[in-house]
Amino acid sequence: MKGLLLIALVSFSLTSAFSQPGGNKSGSRKKNRVSYMTKDRMQREENKFLEKQWWLGLKGGTNLTKAIVTKHFSGVSPANYPIADALKEYEDFKSYGSQVTLEGTFYFRQLSLSLQPTYSRSRFVYSNYYAWSDPENAGHSLELHYRQTQKTEHLVIPLLVRYDITATRLRPFIQAGAFAALLINAGKEVTISGTDYASGGEHEFSGDPIIVGAKDLFAPAFYGLMGGVGAHYHQGNIRLSLDISYRYGLTNIVSPANRYGNDRLAGVGDAMDDMTMDNIVISVGCVFPLRFLGNAYKAVDNK
């Protein structure tokens, strides 16, 4: 699935980029025509290029995830201690993920409308801690630590409005919009470690991780808002880009119907909380213009 998606994205990008008017073969013929253009016509074309343009390209990078709990759930229900002691502890923006994006942008007078379908892999981690002890015998004690890593793969489809702050060679921009994220796959890894004080000494141990496919535990789709900043740098016919965005999830990423659907996880008392997911997304890439390419695949853009 992942492979097909990547091939489709790359094929679409390349096909779009190389199917524009102004390929190498026709370049020499057009060269003559351009040379006879009047100065006014050139200026008009240049303005058109600057005012209205389609851009298509690829970008990729890394992301960090924060899970925001909207309702707590636990497979372990304490009978003689506060339930707060059984709640999960989340690690915010600590685990790196990655993403690759196909960017299609329509530019008009410093404003752009951009559709950026993204294959995004995210990771987030939470932990549970349990302890059993005997107040009358300090040696009767066991501590267990469950560390649970969630790995999700989504097709994120953002629709963004972008504003170029300047019209210079280096163009800083701001962008904002909304996105839908469609679940492609998910997995969970549970690592159990602990310290046993009751078996003749202080003994630290850790078991083999429990690794399970967990697609059913996550919602098939979620959506949210996103915004960010970045900059384009014009280099020849292309624009190099760097942008940092914040994806703010609005809806539950967990499937409530399947919360207890994985027996391996239920067996260790795991039940995922209802949560939304935020991401910090950092991407670099390049985009190609689709209109008004001139000689030798060169844009009519003097800036």
Add this chain to the structure above:
Amino acid sequence: MYRRFLLTLWLLPVLVMFFTSCVEETTPELEEEKFARLYDDNRFNESIIPIDVAQTTDGGYLVLAKRRLPESHFTGIYLMKVNSRGEFEAAQELDVQYVNPVGELMVADGNHYFFCMDELTVQTHLVRVSENLEDIAVNPLQAGLTYPAAASLQGNEFLLLSYDHMEKLSVLSLVRPDGVVTASQGYDIGVGDEVDEPIINHFIGGGKKFPFQTGRIPGGAYFFNGFYNYTFSLVFTDLNSEEPMGVVQGQHDDGGFSAVLPIVSTKFAAARFNFGDNFLLPNVVLPPNAITSSVDYPGNTLPELVPNATVKILRTTIDGTQTLVFASETRSKQIALLFYDEATGALLGSHYLGFSNPFEVASVIATEDDGLLVCGTAYLAGRFPRICLFKLPKEELAEKVRR
């Protein structure tokens, strides 16, 4: 190319709108339909082993369990109430004077009842419990019944099996909710000290446990699964004579029935054990007026189950099919649910609960929403016995039995 791109540009937002309409939300119904809970107690030396569970009128569940008592040979009494979502609400540990709680957890007059005994006198007591655990009354039975072993609700009365260690009798009694014994009959287990040794060991923590049980053929004879004539047997009686109407004999204390569920007349669903082997008999005819042997009924052998496995049988309707649910425990320490067609005895499907920690079955009941609730023991961290509950929704059960 541009047209294609434009088409894509407009198509994708439509798709986005379509997919975003599918938002996942938690509803109270979803929380009640399916859950899996392990009820932890952080006391290192505590052992809590469930016996039975019953649904309460508020949709929650009441669990009867036994707990280890450090200074007693017997097990103490632990009660736990959870809500309809399986969330812990309350627990009660009864005074250590009262020990050896015995299932079933029976409902009469809006209260829950079970039997236990006094630690010193071993006299049987009837415990009445309100649903919220705020009102618990323990009263001795008027008759001097000792060592309660099993009980069930028959109409408005409780059918109690107890052991008379003085006369060496298995005693079957009818007990009213007010503690009055309306009928009682003893059945000779045999002569000699070695005869009652396995019975006494059953009551002592750590000893071999026997699947004592009582019941009644609908409109017919009473029965108990217990010791009679030197053997762990299924004994049919009308409670009028010390001679049983019929007996299905076991193999001393190494064989017999591990669970029996009367369906109609002489038709039963049953499970038996024989020197460690287990056999399930979803459709078997047991004559209540004859003397036969449990080995006369072959059944389906299940090597995956632990030797002499605990088996619980539930009769319920799943996806419109009258179904027998056999709950037991596997060598891999999972709880196994096996679904059989009541009419034909054919296996419809199976389902396994519990991974990563060891699990043992205690009870399985049908819930008001046509689901199943499985109660068992989970050994947290592989060593601490605690109560666990698995609630399965009717849709999932339907998938298990659908062919």
